[in-house]
């Protein structure tokens with residue numbers, strides 16, 4: 001599987017500009033690219049005080065049909081983030097995996113909210129992993145990376161590749177660089193994170209997008225500037241890494257997961273309720 005990381009800036013509240021930038025990267029993706037990954041909330045920009053619901057869009061928004069058409073044209077999958085508006089449940093920090101065959105195949109709502117978004121969006125209540133073209137892919141968003149349980153849960157669901165739509169800001173680039181590598185090693189899977197660059201929502205974003213192999217090798221990395229990079233994922237390395245020892249098999253503290261009744265390709269973890277919701 002050939003992955004492209006699109007390390008791009010965003011403009012808070014400017015859906016058209018952010019979509020246009022994503023489409024430009026998709027259209028000029030390398031012909032052999034199977035999956036292109038964009039940052040956290042790329043389509044809408046971050047939630048900010050007084051500007052969460054107004055920026056948020058529904059997964060039924062026509063923008064996702066436009067992205068599905070682009071995925072079909074380029075025969076590649078797209079992972080990207082957006083602020084989601086759910087008329088019943090409020091706003092979420094969400095990411096989707098859009099495939100040529102399905103449209104939105106995987107829809108994940110950030111379960112571990114960063115400090116200043118807890119008053120603005122509602123945390124998700126499940127971790128999800130899906131099988132696409134014979135490979136199991138899990139989604140995480142930014143702060144999720146900073147909790148070992150999250151990646152471990154996705155690995156327990158069979159994730160061979162963990163995709164992170166990232167919005168990591170200064171001074172935390174080293175945190176995400178080291179933790180993404182650690183998550184790959186400790187779960188013996190690939191980790192690919194596309195981070196935002198530039199400034200916005202009061203932050204300076206750290207870039208540092210990277211792909212790590214199950215042995216911790218860095219297969220691709222960007223510095224702070226806008227751009228894209230590529231990595232070829234050889235999933236046989238997952239088995240190689242687990243040849244001598246298998247962390248998941250050797251665990252003493254197991255996690256129990258559930259299957260998705262509607263689509264057996266999807267498995268998930270249901271998280272316990274939390275009182276973290278917008279005040």
Ligand code: BAL
Pocket residue numbers: 113114141142143144167168169172
């Ligand atoms: N270290 C930043 C985490 C986040 O913005 O989700």
